Amino acid sequence: MGCASVRKCPPEPRRYSQAIGVPGNRPPSRTRLQRGDLRAAWIEHAAEWIAWARVPGHDSYPTFHRDLFLPLVPAPGRRTLDVGCGEGRLSHDLTQLGHTVIGIDRSPMMVEAARTAYPEIAFEEADAAALSFPDASFDCVVAFMSLQDTEDLDAVIRECGRVLSEGGRLCFAIVHPLNSAGWFEEPTADAAFVIEGSYLNESFYEDSLARDGLTMTFVSKHRPLSSYADALAQAGFLIERIGEPSVPDDAAEGRTRRWQRVPLFWHCRAVKLSIATSPRSSD
């Protein structure tokens, strides 16, 4: 992935305050990058992530995000694929709800950690852009906070569509594209939200935060909503539901109150149609 498809970046990395997830001891910072190697970043930061995800209070998932996402997921069917499963927490939660889950991730350390923690679940090291599963072999695919961390979004969504049977659902959560395009000028609840450069162009960014002795670095790609909508349409999906979760009242305090005005995440459920459509076709 080069800078050709990337929006015009500022000449030097720029840091600014940005709160993502639950409140922290130190304000998180964001650097807009000239380019990004998302695969290498997630391999490099896998150990940090495993610790971060597993210590209560270090990530929004157990605090509120899981409970906003799970209602999107259909009732258990034949088989559910967890794309970018990380250390396995969502695969585990879906298994507890009755899903038969296979989790895949391209970071070997994530897969190892998932297998160790949840030996009853099948986890495989794989790139979601080139899955080895047969066509129509799942009736549900989930991708929780992994699509903004992948380079080839079109290929990943196409593969999700290929392995889903007709009528199957793809449910995903990403950093909301408004969130990844901008930042708040101040930590106050009524702070102005600013987009520098372009919302419409793609760009790479790094979010870095530290809390109670743990650090975490997220390297991700900003894309406008239309990139996701186009990829879904090209892969034969129809968007069924969307959500724009912010910080709920019971988790909001201090600097996170501003995230009650701007969405943190984008949730989407799409149904696989029988025929792939083109967003450029007239119908």
Ligand SMILES: C[S@@+](CC[C@H](N)C(=O)[O-])C[C@H]1O[C@@H](n2cnc3c(N)ncnc32)[C@H](O)[C@@H]1O
């Ligand atoms: C923020 S973590 C989320 C992990 C997990 N879904 C969770 O919420 O706990 C993103 C994960 O997506 C994985 N990932 C990104 N692109 C991928 C791809 N193309 N194929 C497989 N895994 C991918 C990364 O390795 C990383 O483990």
